[in-house]
Amino acid sequence: NAGVTQTPKFRILKIGQSMTLQCTQDMNHNYMYWYRQDPGMGLKLIYYSVGAGITDKGEVPNGYNVSRSTTEDFPLRLELAAPSQTSVYFCATTGLAGTGELFFGEGSRLTVL
């Protein structure tokens, strides 16, 4: 089992470019999350999903979009990259909301210049 796989691990974007961060889990979990972590700070929730076809906004959703067409995949799209989106992005999943262990990917480091 790979757990939670994120790609790419590193990416440099120019202002205004678009890209998609991929997240795939092989744990058959319903709940998936996208967090961002700015240097020296804690994680902030961007979007989450409680199952295929269902997504909802977290604390900092502006500038991002998500989709959840399958249980396994939860891609995060940046439409018009801005320097403020320079961050490390983590995808996570759990099988039990509220009480379960969150499993995180290794992160995707994004720099917008």
Next chain:
Amino acid sequence: DAKTTQPNSMESNEEEPVHLPCNHSTISGTDYIHWYRQLPSQGPEYVIHGLTSNVNNRMASLAIAEDRKSSTLILHRATLRDAAVYYCILSANNAGNMLTFGGGTRLMVKP
């Protein structure tokens, strides 16, 4: 949302026990207490969680105050590999499980 308060940093000597405190005075009756840690350049890693009773696992122990307004993560014998940022987080037992990560406590372990 109920919030948690943790010291910014703590130091420990290798092979000694470490007690990491967390205050959560506005915790509700159904909030679970979670602890995660984040090693340098890695994603957060689950450590332990509990509701009311003290909990033990292979990584650590969680001591929860009787009034649940505070808790302590106990590492029984710190190793250099335990140097990380430790996050104390509350979550409601409902759909979504939106864990809110604060600043955490940076634990430094001295050899």
